[in-house]
Amino acid sequence: xxxxxxxxxxxxxxxxxxxxxxxxxxxxxxxxxxxxxxxxxxxxxxxxxxxxxxxxxxxxxxxxxxxxxxxxxxxxxxxxxxxxxxxxxxxxxxxxxxxxxxxxxxxxxxxxxxxxxxxxxxxxxxxxxxxxxxxxxxxxxxxxxxxxxxxxxxxxxxxxxxxxxxxxxxxxxxxxxxxxxxxxxxxxxxxxxxxxxxxxxxxxxxxxxxxxxxxxxxxxxxxxxxxxxxxxxxxxxxxxxxxxxxxxxxxxxxxxxxxxxxxxxxxxxxxxxxxxxxxxxxxxxxxxxxxxxxxxxxxxxxxxxxxxxxxxxxxxxxxxxxxxxxxxxxxxxxxxxxxxxxxxxxxxxxxxxxxxxxxxxxxxxxxxxxxxxxxxxxxxxxxxxxxx
Numbered sequence: 001x002x003x004x005x006x007x008x009x010x011x012x013x014x015x016x017x018x019x020x021x022x023x024x025x026x027x028x029x030x031x032x033x034x035x036x037x038x039x040x041x042x043x044x045x046x047x048x049x050x051x052x053x054x055x056x057x058x059x060x061x062x063x064x065x066x067x068x069x070x071x072x073x074x075x076x077x078x079x080x081x082x083x084x085x086x087x088x089x090x091x092x093x094x095x096x097x098x099x100x101x102x103x104x105x106x107x108x109x110x111x112x113x114x115x116x117x118x119x120x121x122x123x124x125x126x127x128x129x130x131x132x133x134x135x136x137x138x139x140x141x142x143x144x145x146x147x148x149x150x151x152x153x154x155x156x157x158x159x160x161x162x163x164x165x166x167x168x169x170x171x172x173x174x175x176x177x178x179x180x181x182x183x184x185x186x187x188x189x190x191x192x193x194x195x196x197x198x199x200x201x202x203x204x205x206x207x208x209x210x211x212x213x214x215x216x217x218x219x220x221x222x223x224x225x226x227x228x229x230x231x232x233x234x235x236x237x238x239x240x241x242x243x244x245x246x247x248x249x250x251x252x253x254x255x256x257x258x259x260x261x262x263x264x265x266x267x268x269x270x271x272x273x274x275x276x277x278x279x280x281x282x283x284x285x286x287x288x289x290x291x292x293x294x295x296x297x298x299x300x301x302x303x304x305x306x307x308x309x310x311x312x313x314x315x316x317x318x319x320x321x322x323x324x325x326x327x328x329x330x331x332x333x334x335x336x337x338x339x340x341x342x343x344x345x346x347x348x349x350x351x352x353x354x355x356x357x358x359x360x361x362x363x364x365x366x367x368x369x370x371x372x373x374x375x376x377x378x379x380x381x382x383x384x385x386x387x388x
């Protein structure tokens with residue numbers, strides 16, 4: 001049995017909480033590694049947190065300015081050290097574009113790394129797939145993602161999400177919520193098939209646990225309708241009925257819904273509230289306007305209609321909640337379209353997965369030292385289209 005197969009078998013047969021021990025054992029025994037550590041990206045995407053069990057703990061490292069952070073940001077292996085001395089290989093742990101963290105493997109010298117770097121990268125990717133499955137049965141990896149305690153509302157919101165990024169040949173997508181450890185009402189959801197890609201960007205009214213409960217009800221109602229094979233407008237109508245039946249119009253949820261045809265880039269859209277879409281095309285940023293319809297749950301038995309939208313290869317689509325474009329500076333200046341356009345232009349060279357965090361940093365600078373009054377959501381969708 002070759003060593004890569006040994007790693008694959010070890011990961012496949014390991015208990016959910018023992019994945020790191022399993023991969024560490026194989027890499028030390030079969031690849032002559034000196035040490036192996038796994039770091040998970042925290043909810044705020046600021047640090048990489050070690051997966052460890054007391055008393056064996058390590059310090060978090062920066063997700064931006066450390067060697068491990070370099071591998072995480074570039075999504076490429078990064079080798080630290082040279083000149084015949086000890087090496088540390090930092091390998092992105094990513095599942096279909098969803099960036100989970102970094103696997104760091106230390107070696108005594110270059111000779112152990114030269115012929116196995118590609119295999120190590122594959123093992124890191126395989127570990128990511130196993131972590132995603134293992135999270136159903138253990139809290140270990142979810143605990144490792146948090147550098148602070150999550151509020152209950154934030155716990156509910158993060159558990160509701162499909163991921164923070166994804167990638168296919170036709171598109172790349174990244175999203176981020178802030179404040180990451182105290183989010184309550186904003187949310188995003190997506191689903192893809194062989195031919196279609198559906199995206200929801202939502203903004204639930206209220207604060208704290210009540211906003212999170214509202215969003216959970218609405219998103220699960222949308223998913224229930226979508227999974228029944230129902231069209232976009234009827235998905236909105238059924239979710240609207242579910243929210244209204246529970247709240248009787250006291251609470252409602254704004255949502256922007258898009259259903260893309262992957263072959264053509266043509267999309268059907270339901271605009272039911274406040275999330276906004278800006279498009280970067282050929283270096284120009286502009287707001288994309290749709291006919292606004294009522295938020296979900298505001299009135300009984302609202303009818304929704306779809307509109308059409310065309311995405312072109314090379315388009316970058318930025319979706320933001322009102323917690324982004326309505327934020328005021330210390331002197332009362334609203335962030336608005338102009339500041340958003342500058343932020344989108346400034347981040348045009350970043351990959352989609354890094355754009356939301358970068359825009360939210362710009363937003364924090366605009367807000368100054370004031371604590372946010374509302375949660376904020378940014379979703380970036382890079383449309384490549386399908387080659388013919």
